[in-house]
Amino acid sequence: MFAFLIHFLVMTGIFAIVALSLNFQVGLTGLSNFGQAAFMMIGAYTSALMYTAGIPFIFGVLAGMVISSLFALIIALPSSNLRADYWAIVSIAAAESLRLFVNNEKWLAEGPFGLRGIPRPLSSLFGDNYAVFYLFFVLACLGLVYFALERLNKSPFGRVLRGLRETEDLMEALGKNVFRFKAIAMIIGGLVAALGGSLYAHYITFISPETFAPEVTFLVWTMIIVGGSGNAKGVMVGALVITLLNTSTRLLKDFLYLPTSLVAALRTLSIGLLTIVFVVVRPQGILPERKHVVSYSGGEEGSETTMPGRALGGGGR
């Protein structure tokens, strides 16, 4: 039970990082990115391959983030004049292309067989308590990501992102290079997602193209929808709820007298139902986006007033 709790929290932490990165693009900027799994994949494969080759862990993770931001730029460039719906198409196409490429190559990453036995950093130091150490490591990364993205959100940079979410033309008219801001938002989201992917690879120690199927992207989307698009705390709560449903099979199969395959189906079903319920009944999520009151007397804080039911993707045109 304790082992499960640690595992559940590590997975929550990793997915919360990825969900925060997607929220930065979807929730704040209004960019419908449906290729987030590809950014995780780049991070996971890069750091796994580099660490296996003997390069220090941190350099592999950073390299994954750099390659991931280049991939973000590749998606952003041809999409510069596209509206939200088309970003969705371009991003999912790019992500699937990359995944199918890895699936069909042999020379680099074993194609469909994936990478097995990915080494865990500092594993000799912690032995049996490795998961506990890793949990603290993941939570530290999550904290860093949370504070960095929140700081950006409240900065003049973040204001432009939230401005162009609904009123792209107004931002252009006010002298903001909308394409530049969108591209940077893609890059920031991409490199944070790559960090999440690296953390995943060295924890699970096995990755394959199948690990980063589009379902992973959709799973992260449900975290945003359920948690509260645009609210970082809400998105983390969403990651907790969805990860609980997604990992609970391990526990449930001991209590439910059902075949394993049925329990797995039940898991997908419950996530789907929960998402539908939220979209219909509470589209703003568990913790809705808060308005940002700018004040220099008491510091800048989100006020208690929540926004009037802005549903996900409200800015898409």
Add this chain to the structure above:
Amino acid sequence: MLDVRNIDKAFGGLQALRDVSLTVEEGTITGLIGPNGSGKTTLFNVITGFYEKDRGTVTLRGRSIGDLPPHSIADRGMVRSFQIPQVPRGMTVMENMLVAGQGLAGENPIAVFLRGSAVRRQDQEMVGRAEVLLDRVGLLKQRDELTGSLSGGQVKLLAIAQTLMTDADLILLDEPTAGVDLALTDQIMDLLKDIHSEGKTMMLVEHKMRVISGVCEYVYVLDAGEVIASGEPAAVQSDQRVIEAYLGAEESQKARGWR
């Protein structure tokens, strides 16, 4: 200051603008009038870079801006408002003002982390400026309200305040008093005259003759994509072609209270 020469613009088979030329002299308020569908907003969109033109040149202070994207045109000191105000409902009135600021260090995400105190200081300065402007248009009380909860008239005032926040010296306003009641129309007219007296150059698209003759020094009349008359408001109003253009559209205009 702004020189527009021989603009053609077609949408498919529809010739929206035909050989349109006009000049906005520095320090004036220039009006652009014409019946619905005569091409006023299209011309605005061409001038500010939102539409590509088929032919012609646009020059701002002697430099061609005809091929620049909208944000570069704004950088050069010409900003516009929209006929249907663009309102980011998820942002407060203050945030709307701050986002209109120019040359903000904090728009660079790296500077947000590495030059945090400079970014903060500049932002604080901008808040002060924004408060003065909001007070001027009577929206200081709504400072921390979401723009989604403002009335139509308040949104119009916010849009004008935003253009002032940019520090542009040429302001293009697309129907700043459309859909606004009489009292507020007067308030907006006074505001425009006030802004003008501080040395800003303006160009307005307007429907209401009262506003045109009240604030504009020079007027261009557009009909079916062509400039059919120009001159001082009083002279233009008595121009035979202008009267015909408007009489032709009179039935639809009556309800809007023009004339």
